[in-house]
Amino acid sequence: MYRQGLFATCALIALASPALAAPREVKAFDADWRFHAGEVAGGETVAVGDRNWSRVDLPHDWAIAGPFDEHAPATGSGAFLPTGVAWYRKHFTVPAARPARLFVEFDGVMERSRVWINGRPLGERPSGYASFRYEITPFLKPGADNIIAVRADTAAQPASRWYAGGGIYRHVRLITTGDVHVDTNGTYVTTPKVDRANAAVHVRSSVLNQSAGTRTAHLEVALLGPDGRAVGMSRGASVTLPAGRATDLSADIAIVRPHLWDTADPALHTAVVRVVADDGALLDEDRQRFGIRDAHFEAASGFWLNGRNVKLNGVAIHADGGAFGMAVPLSFYERRLRGLQALGVNAIRTAHHPFSPEFLDLCDRLGLIVMDEAFDMWTVAKNPEDYHLFFNEWSSLDAQTMARRDRNHPSVVIWSIGNEIHDTPHPEIAKPILARLRDVFHREDPSRPVTMALFRPNVSHDYDNGLADMLDVVGQNYRETELAEAHADKPTRKIIGTENSKNRESWLVVRDDPAYAGMFLWTGVDYLGEADRIGWPAISNPSGLADRTDRVKPVGWERASWWATSPVVRIARRVTAVVDNSEVPTTATAMPQPTSPGVFADWSPANRSVHPEKVEVYSNAPEVELIVNRRSLGRQSRHGDDSARSWTVSFAPGSVRAVGYDGGRKVGEDVLRTAGAPVAIRLTPEARQMGRGFDALGFVDVEIVDAQGIVVPNAANPVTVAVTGGTLAAFDNGSIIDHTPFASPTRAVDVGRALAMVRAGAAATVRVRATAPGLKPAEATIAVRR
Numbered sequence: 159m160y161r162q163g164l165f166a167t168c169a170l171i172a173l174a175s176p177a178l179a180a181p182r183e184v185k186a187f188d189a190d191w192r193f194h195a196g197e198v199a200g201g202e203t204v205a206v207g208d209r210n211w212s213r214v215d216l217p218h219d220w221a222i223a224g225p226f227d228e229h230a231p232a233t234g235s236g237a238f239l240p241t242g243v244a245w246y247r248k249h250f251t252v253p254a255a256r257p258a259r260l261f262v263e264f265d266g267v268m269e270r271s272r273v274w275i276n277g278r279p280l281g282e283r284p285s286g287y288a289s290f291r292y293e294i295t296p297f298l299k300p301g302a303d304n305i306i307a308v309r310a311d312t313a314a315q316p317a318s319r320w321y322a323g324g325g326i327y328r329h330v331r332l333i334t335t336g337d338v339h340v341d342t343n344g345t346y347v348t349t350p351k352v353d354r355a356n357a358a359v360h361v362r363s364s365v366l367n368q369s370a371g372t373r374t375a376h377l378e379v380a381l382l383g384p385d386g387r388a389v390g391m392s393r394g395a396s397v398t399l400p401a402g403r404a405t406d407l408s409a410d411i412a413i414v415r416p417h418l419w420d421t422a423d424p425a426l427h428t429a430v431v432r433v434v435a436d437d438g439a440l441l442d443e444d445r446q447r448f449g450i451r452d453a454h455f456e457a458a459s460g461f462w463l464n465g466r467n468v469k470l471n472g473v474a475i476h477a478d479g480g481a482f483g484m485a486v487p488l489s490f491y492e493r494r495l496r497g498l499q500a501l502g503v504n505a506i507r508t509a510h511h512p513f514s515p516e517f518l519d520l521c522d523r524l525g526l527i528v529m530d531e532a533f534d535m536w537t538v539a540k541n542p543e544d545y546h547l548f549f550n551e552w553s554s555l556d557a558q559t560m561a562r563r564d565r566n567h568p569s570v571v572i573w574s575i576g577n578e579i580h581d582t583p584h585p586e587i588a589k590p591i592l593a594r595l596r597d598v599f600h601r602e603d604p605s606r607p608v609t610m611a612l613f614r615p616n617v618s619h620d621y622d623n624g625l626a627d628m629l630d631v632v633g634q635n636y637r638e639t640e641l642a643e644a645h646a647d648k649p650t651r652k653i654i655g656t657e658n659s660k661n662r663e664s665w666l667v668v669r670d671d672p673a674y675a676g677m678f679l680w681t682g683v684d685y686l687g688e689a690d691r692i693g694w695p696a697i698s699n700p701s702g703l704a705d706r707t708d709r710v711k712p713v714g715w716e717r718a719s720w721w722a723t724s725p726v727v728r729i730a731r732r733v734t735a736v737v738d739n740s741e742v743p744t745t746a747t748a749m750p751q752p753t754s755p756g757v758f759a760d761w762s763p764a765n766r767s768v769h770p771e772k773v774e775v776y777s778n779a780p781e782v783e784l785i786v787n788r789r790s791l792g793r794q795s796r797h798g799d800d801s802a803r804s805w806t807v808s809f810a811p812g813s814v815r816a817v818g819y820d821g822g823r824k825v826g827e828d829v830l831r832t833a834g835a836p837v838a839i840r841l842t843p844e845a846r847q848m849g850r851g852f853d854a855l856g857f858v859d860v861e862i863v864d865a866q867g868i869v870v871p872n873a874a875n876p877v878t879v880a881v882t883g884g885t886l887a888a889f890d891n892g893s894i895i896d897h898t899p900f901a902s903p904t905r906a907v908d909v910g911r912a913l914a915m916v917r918a919g920a921a922a923t924v925r926v927r928a929t930a931p932g933l934k935p936a937e938a939t940i941a942v943r944r
Contacts, residue, residue: 181258181334181335181336181339181440181441181442181443182333182334182335182336182339182442182443182444183333183334184331184332184333184334185331185332185333185334186329186330186331187216187248187250187262187330187331187332188215188216188217188329188330188852189215189216190213190215190248191213191214191215191216191218191246191247191248191326192208192211192212192213192214192246192247192248192249193211193212193213193214193218193220193244193245193246193325194208194211194212194244194245195220195242195244196242196243196244196245197243197245198245201245201247201307201309202272202274202277202279202307202309203277203307204276204277204305208247211245211247214246215852216326216328216329216330216485217326217327217328217329217484217485217486217852218246218325218326218327218485219268219323219324219325219327219482219483219484219485220244220324220325221239221240221241221312221323221324221325221483222239222323222481222482222483222484222485222900223899223901224239224240224897224899224900225240225897225899226238226239226697226897227239227240228694228695231313231315231316232312232315232316232317232318232321232687233315233316233690234687234688234689234690234692234693234694234696234697235316235318235319235320235321235541235687235688235689235690236315236316236317236318236320236321236322236687237321237686237687237689237697237698238689238694238697239321239483239686239697240324241312241313241315241317241324242311242312242313242324243309243310243311243312243313244309244310244311244312244324244325245307245308245309245310246307246308246310246325246326247305247306247307247308248305248306249303249304249305250303250304250306251301251302251303251304252298252300252301252304253300253301254300254301255300258295258334258335258336258337259293259295259334259335259336259337259339259368260293260294260295260298260332260333260334261291261292261293261294261295261332261333261334261335261342262275262280262291262292262294262306262330262331262332262333263289263290263291263330263331263332263333263342264289264290264291264308264326264328264330265289265328265329265330265514265515266286266287266288266289266326266327266328266514267283267286267308267310267325267326267327267328268286268310268312268322268323268324268325268327268484269284269285269286269310269311269312269317269322270282270283270284270286270310270311270312270314271283271286271308271309271310271311272308272309273292273306273307273308273309274306274307274308275292275294275297275298275304275305275306275307276297276298276299276304276305277305277307278297280292280294283552284545284547284548284552285511285545285548285552285556286312286322286323287511287512287556288512288556288559288560289328289512289515289559289563290559291333291342294306308326310324310325310326312324314543315543316541316542316543316544317541317542317543317544318541318544318687319534319540319541319544319687319688320476320478320685320686320687320688320699321476321478321483321484321685321686321687321688321698322484322687323478323483323484323485324484325485327483327484327485328485328514329514329516335442336441336442337367337368337369338365338366338367338368338369338373338375338399338433338435338441338442339365339366339368339433339441339442340363340364340365340366340431340433340442340444341364341365341366341404342562343559343562343563344363344364344365344366344404344444344562345361345362345363345364345429345431345444345446345566346361346362346363346562346565346566346602346603347359347360347361347429347446347448347566348360348362348605349448349450349451349452350605352416352418352450352451352452352464353452353465354415354416354418354464354465355414355415356412356413356414356415356416357412357413357416357418357450358410358411358412358413359381359390359410359411359412359413359429359450360408360409360410361377361379361392361408361409361410361411361429361431362406362407362408363377363406363407363408363431363433363444364404364405364406365399365404365405365406365407365433365442366403366404367399367400367401367402367403367404367405368401368402369401370401371401372398372399372400372401373398373399373401373435373441374396374397374398374399374435374436375396375397375399375407375433375434375435375436375441376393376394376395376396376397376407376433376434376436377392377393377394377407377408377409377431377432377433377434378391378392378393378394378409378431378432378434379391379392379393379394379409379411379429379430379431379432380429380430381411381413381427381428381429381430382427382428382429382430383417383425383427384417384425384426384427386428389413389416389427390411390412390413391411392409392410392411393409394407394408394409394410396436407433413450416450417450418449418450418451418464419449419450419451419522419525419568420451420463420464420525421463421468421504421525421526421527422525423525424449424522424523424524424525424568424569425449425450426447426448426449426522426523426568427447427448427449427450428445428446428447428448429445429446429448430443430445431443431444431445431446432444446566447519447522447566447567448566448567448568449522449567449568449569450568451463451464451568452464452465453527453568453571454607455572455607455630455631455652455654455675456652457645457649457650457651457652457653457673458649458672458673459672459673460652460654460672460673460674460675460676461527461571461654461675461676463527463571467672468504468527468676469668469669469674469675469676470504470505470527470654470675470676470677470678471502471503471504471505471676471677471721472503472504472505472506472507472527472529472676472677472678472679473498473503473505473506473507473678473679473681473682473683473703474506474507474509474657474678474679474680474681474682475494475506475507475508475509475681475682475683475685476509476681476685476686476687477508477511477513477514477517478685478686478687479491479494480684480685480686480698480706480707480888480890480900481706481888481889481890481900481915482887482888482900483686486514487852487853487854487855487887488516488520488853489849489853489854489855490855490915491516491517491520492520492524493708493844493855493857494683494708495520495521495524495526496524497704497708497710498682498683498703498704499524499526500718500722500724501703501710501714501715501717501718501721501722502717502718502720502721502722502723503526503682503721504525504526504527505526505527505528505529505676505678506521506526506527506528506529506682507528507529507531507574507656507657507678508528508529508530508531509531509577509657509681510531510533510534510577511531511532511533511534512530512531512532512560512563512564515563515564516853518530518564518567518569518570519567521567521569521570522567522568522569525569526569527569527571528567528569528570528571529571529572529573529574529609529654529656529678530560530564530567530570530572530573530574531573531574531575531576531577531611532556532557532560532573532574532575532576532595533545533549533553533556533575533576533577533579533595534576534577534578535549535576535579535580536549536553536576536579536580536581536588536591537549537550537581537587537591538579538580538581539580540580553591553595554594554595554598557575557595557598557599558598558602561573561598561599561602561603562602565602565603565605565606570606571606572606572607572608572609572631572654573599573603573606573607573608573609574608574609574610574611574633574656575592575595575596575599575608575609575610576592576595576610576611577610577611577613577635577656577657578611578612578613578635578657579610579611579613580613582612582613582615582618582620582625583617583618585618585619585620585623585624585625588625589624589625589628592610592625592628592629593628595608596608596628596629596630607630607631607652608629608630608631609629609630609631609632609633609654609656610629610633610656611633611634611635611656611657612626612632612633612634612635612656613635614637615634615640615644616637616640621644621647621648626644626651627648627651630652631652631653631654631675632644632645632651632652632653632654633653633654633655633656634653634655634656635655635656635657635658636657636658636659636664638655638658638664638667638668638674638677639667641653641655641674642667642671642673642674645671645673645674649673652673652675653673653674653675654674654675654676654677655668655674655676655677655678656678657678657679657680658677658678658679658680659679659680660679660680660703660713660717662799662800662801664677665677665720665800666799666800669720669800679703679717680701681699681701681702681703682702682703682704683702683703683704683705683706683708684698684699684700684701684702684704684705684706684892684894685698685699685702685706686698686699686706687699689894692894695895695897696894696895697894697895697896697897698894699894700894702714703717705892706890706892707890707891707892707911707912707913709892709911709913711757711759712728712730712757712758712759712774712776713757715728715730715759715776716776716802718776718778719776719777719778719800719802720778720800722778725777725778725779725818725820725825725826726776726777726778726779726818726826727775727776727777727779727782727816727817727818727825727826727827727828728759728775728776728777728816728828729759729773729774729775729814729815729816729828729829729830730757730758730759730773730774730776731757731758731760731761731763731771731772731773731774731830732756732757732772732773732774732804733756733757733758733763733771733772734772757774758871759830760830760833760869760871760909761812761813761814761830761831761832762832762833762870762871762872763809764872765809766809766811766832767809769808769809770806770807770808770809771806771807771808771809772804772805772806772807773804773805773806773807773814774802774803774804775794775802775803775804775816775828776802777796777803777816777818777826778796778818779796779818779819779820779825779826780795780796780819780820780821781793781794781795781796781818781819781820782794782796782803782816782817782818782819783816783817783819784803784805784807784814784815784816785814785815785816785817786807786810786812786813786814786815787810787812787813787814791805791807793819811832812831812832813829813830813831813832814829814830815827815828815829815830816828816829831866831868832868833863833864833868833869833870833871833910834864834865834866834868834870835864835865835870836862836863836864836870836873836875836910836933837863837864837865837933837934838862838863838865838933838934838936839860839861839862839863839877839928839929839930839933839934839935839936840859840860840861840862840863840867840936841858841859841860841861841914841926841928841936841937841938842858842859842861842938843856843857843858843859843926843938843939843940844856844857844858844859845857845940846940846941847940847941847942847943848916848918848924848940848941848942848943849918849942849943850917850918850942850943852917854917854918855887855915855916855917856884856915856916856917856918856924856940857913857914857915858913858914858915858916858926858938858940859911859913860877860879860907860911860912860913860914860928861907861910861911862875862877862907862910862911862930862933863910869910869911870910871909871910872909872910873907873909873910874906874907874908875906875907875930875931875932875933876904876905876906876930876931877904877905877906877907877912877928877929877930878903878904878928878929878930879903879904879914879926879927879928880903880926880927880928880929881916881924881925881926881927882921882924882925882927883918883919883921883922883923883924883925883942884916884917884918884919884921884924884942885916885917885919886901886903886914886915886916887915887916887917888900888901888915889901889902889903889905889912889913889914889915890905890912890913890915891905891906891907891908891911891912891913892908892911892912892913893906893908896908914926914928916940918940918942921942922941922942923939923940923941923942924939924940924942925937925938925939926938926939926940
């Protein structure tokens with residue numbers, strides 16, 4: 159018995175070891191591309207000259223460089239930024255003894271892409287959000303110069319309701335395999351039985367045999383736990399692999415006392431999947447991250463994760479990274495998501511398309527729940543040149559690609575096949591499409607339910623004609639009471655708010671109805687584009703809990719007072735009637751019209767005379783005390799309807815302080831102070847160290863302060879940033895009307911603040927210096943990790 163156990167352990171270690179080389183090799187293919195904005199006749203050919211083209215590394219969004227133009231064809235929907243044709247070319251060599259199979263894989267090209275190798279066409283993909291892979295083996299020139307050419311075309315406009323970027327804005331890689339290999343995204347890991355004591359893990363791989371003859375092979379699977387140690391292994395049955403076909407191979411593993419993936423403990427496992435010939439030859443190895451968890455929806459009680467009833471406190475976000483456009487460094491996304499988590503957000507909706515693979519990897523690591531969305535339109539257009547032109551021909555393939563690519567992510571718990579689809583008033587059209595897309599996701603991933611964001615379903619009678627009940631979970635945008643009534647009318651319906659307003663009344667409907675699985679606010683963060691309703695000069699939409707630089711607005715702190723589990727105490731002053739334009743901010747932090755209300759996180763009103771101010775405190779503390787210039791105005795208990803605690807205060811310069819209490823214990827406080835004249839710049843790095851490379855950023859807060867170090871909220875001074883030991887990656891202030899290029903080293907602050915984002919060079923330290931006319935300059939340093 160001991161010897162048998164020892165053998166199994168040794169076999170498991172050997173199987174999990176990276177030292178045993180497999181035919182598969184994956185290499186980054188991002189560096190040293192050549193780029194040209196504009197049409198190039200014969201751009202795909204070997205003969206065309208590209209020596210004078212720009213050198214760029216990927217990911218690359220060429221459109222974010224601007225300029226902003228009131229007459230841009232993309233209109234305010236596309237942030238008034240440029241669109242058009244762009245070409246990319248990359249030269250590379252392969253050894254004379256070329257590999258058996260070589261593939262190039264793109265995570266996304268915006269949009270209507272076409273790809274060639276050495277002048278030979280590989281394929282096209284209309285959707286800018288689709289990931290795709292092409293085999294280039296037959297067209298390679300071993301030992302000589304090879305050229306991959308990509309044409310990206312956003313010239314047909316308007317084509318999107320938000321800023322979509324341009325070019326090869328996601329990562330690219332080269333993949334080498336043998337003739338027998340796991341097909342594209344062919345490994346699928348599920349956990350059909352999960353509890354605290356035991357878990358059953360099922361692994362299925364689609365294995366493609368591109369050799370000349372039949373082969374016989376089996377799967378050998380090792381599961382590595384979060385600490386990298388092997389926790390289980392299995393060998394599947396031998397299967398005949400016909401030539402030229404993909405065949406499913408599978409294996410099952412039982413795990414005792416599994417480490418579950420959860421929001422508070424996002425434990426990730428790795429499946430090391432090896433395709434082994436019956437003679438022992440290793441044919442391929444595929445590694446897939448996954449999580450062991452039980453996630454499901456119940457009609458009466460909403461969403462459940464590992465036996466816990468969890469309300470999904472979600473936000474919808476667009477994929478752009480503000481100043482970076484659509485080519486978003488991972489550290490920017492991580493900072494953004496961690497900031498949302500600090501507000502109590504536990505779920506993200508990818509509005510309204512598939513995001514990048516690394517974004518979902520990040521959600522896996524952070525313990526965020528994801529609603530993964532596929533389409534913003536079906537056959538009825540929202541813009542003249544949008545995806546509806548390609549929907550009938552391409553949507554099944556795009557849905558299948560998305561499902562296969564994303565189905566191993568434990569963060570993804572539900573698929574959305576559409577957002578506010580305008581086909582639904584015509585059920586004879588919409589129902590067959592819904593059934594087709596639903597069935598694609600069910601076929602590729604039977605483990606997750608399908609929803610969609612219904613658009614005014616009571617108007618199009620979706621609850622009466624059966625369309626809504628074709629969904630596994632019924633989703634609806636806004637009109638929260640309607641969805642609750644739809645469940646009450648038919649209690650077997652599982653329901654979720656797919657897009658919701660930020661007002662308190664909407665929250666109370668979801669909070670107080672156990673059937674509501676949760677809600678997704680529109681939106682988590684301000685985003686580029688969709689500015690048509692505001693109009694020029696606005697370039698971005700101000701609907702977020704935070705602005706483009708992820709600075710939290712008062713509405714974000716209000717939401718945190720309802721959702722966050724850690725103590726929240728934040729002060730704001732509410733102006734009920736703005737009659738002085740000097741009180742109106744230039745940013746969308748409030749963006750009121752002259753007679754509209756606004757909420758400001760400062761104690762520095764434009765009118766400094768004695769007048770009443772309504773002070774609101776957003777807090778989850780049982781009691782809050784307000785203190786104005788050391789005088790207590792008393793305590794208030796938390797309201798059952800989650801309304802803010804408020805006081806009417808006669809303004810006087812000085813300070814207003816809120817203190818939160820739980821019993822007699824202070825749990826948090828916030829203070830606002832009256833600002834004087836601006837005298838200096840303050841630079842504050844958000845971390846002491848940073849890494850190197852595209853995904854590693856250093857974030858430096860830029861603030862204009864008075865002699866006491868108080869941020870001056872009406873300051874709009876132009877600040878110039880100089881970086882040594884690295885480069886300025888982007889500079890932003892969150893303003894929705896500032897047209898300064900994001901790469902510019904000079905930018906005016908907005909409400910006294912801006913954010914400088916830097917990349918490290920070869921030096922051990924990045925030094926940032928900020929200057930502005932008439933103000934004391936500032937310096938900050940960030941150490942670079944080796």
